[in-house]
Amino acid sequence: MGENEGLDYSAKLIKSFKEFDKLPGSIYHQINFQDGLKILKNVKSNAGLVAIPCVLEGIYNYIFSKEPELVNKINLTIGLLCGWTYSHKSIDAMKQYHKIEEKVEKPEVIKLNQQFQEFSDEINLLEKNIKSFSIDYFLDGAKKAYEMTLIAYSEENKETLNMLLEKNIYDEFLESIEIRNNNNQKLEYSLIKVNKLDIRDIDINKNIAKIDLHIDADNEFVLTELKDEEKSINKNKAHVKEIWTFTKKLNSRNPNWKVSEISRLN
Numbered sequence: 636m637g638e639n640e641g642l643d644y645s646a647k648l649i650k651s652f653k654e655f656d657k658l659p660g661s662i663y664h665q666i667n668f669q670d671g672l673k674i675l676k677n678v679k680s681n682a683g684l685v686a687i688p689c690v691l692e693g694i695y696n697y698i699f700s701k702e703p704e705l706v707n708k709i710n711l712t713i714g715l716l717c718g719w720t721y722s723h724k725s726i727d728a729m730k731q732y733h734k735i736e737e738k739v740e741k742p743e744v745i746k747l748n749q750q751f752q753e754f755s756d757e758i759n760l761l762e763k764n765i766k767s768f769s770i771d772y773f774l775d776g777a778k779k780a781y782e783m784t785l786i787a788y789s790e791e792n793k794e795t796l797n798m799l800l801e802k803n804i805y806d807e808f809l810e811s812i813e814i815r816n817n818n819n820q821k822l823e824y825s826l827i828k829v830n831k832l833d834i835r836d837i838d839i840n841k842n843i844a845k846i847d848l849h850i851d852a853d854n855e856f857v858l859t860e861l862k863d864e865e866k867s868i869n870k871n872k873a874h875v876k877e878i879w880t881f882t883k884k885l886n887s888r889n890p891n892w893k894v895s896e897i898s899r900l901n
Contacts, residue, residue, distance in 0.1 A: 646671030648678070668694055675705055683711030699779050700786070703795050707889065712767075757837035761844060764885045774832050776892070777848055777881060782827050784894065785854070788812070789822040801882060801895040819861040826855035835878060839885075845895070846881045876900040 646668055649655050668690065675682060684691060691714055698705045751758060751770055761768050780799055787795035791812050796805055815822060829852045836847040852875045860867050880896035 646674060648674045648682070672697070672702075672705070675708055676702075678708055681708055681710040683713065684709055685713045686715065688714040695779075699783055703783065703798055706891065710766075710890070751834065754834060754837045757839055760839055761837075765844075765883070766890075770834075773846070773881075773892070774834075774848075777846075777850075777879070778829050778832060780881075780892070780894065781829060781850055781852070781879065785824055785827055789824050789856070798891065799894060801893045804894050804897060821859040822856060823859070824854060824856045826853070828853045842885050844883050844885055846892070848879050848881060849900075850875070850877050850879055852877075874901070 668686075671684075671694070675684075684694065686694070691712060758770055783795060784799050786792075787799070788808055788811075793809065796808055800808065829850060831849075831851040833849040833851075834846060835849050836845075838845045838847075854873050854875055856871055856873075858869045858871060860869070877900060878896075878898040879894055881892040882895040883892045
């Protein structure tokens, strides 16, 4: 964020430490990030995003839903801590800085650690080999990937599907879309709600990492069909339990994990 005139602030591309040193200090202002998105689109190489966490969340939500190809241009994200950012990580950092003793037990954090205890060696290896990897960040990305995949499938967005899926799964989705079109059907999701994500297995073999993720979701969709010049509309609900396998090459500069296998459990 750079200062234009007076209290008018806007997104700005910083290319050098000299420019960085000229930026204002910790001043929080509402800004229009359309300029920032335009800058990101025009950047020839990679770039980093720096903003307060709530703004970053809004930017990523927009990118994932509207222009997912921009993700490949982001190689660094820095969330600036503001006074209203209350999470266990920020609270822990402030406690450590002010040397405040631990007095309140955090059962949700302990439970999370216990849940992934059996995969601690694999998670540590992923953190060493993949820049900025964390299990929380992965699970959040997997949830968004699930939602994006279903939306792209319904909208026949082949570019997004190709970005999210390995070729074997991508081909299966294209075949399903073709069958749907041949039957004069149109699919539209009205609700995609992920209830729970569980890691079932983590496998790291040579240069390939695979994470099996159990996804429990409630989805609602409308299937419209035109047959003999008559239009039928069917509203459906589905409680979905599936295993999605996310795959990534450890030495790849591409930050995305791709879905390489989907197994239906119900």
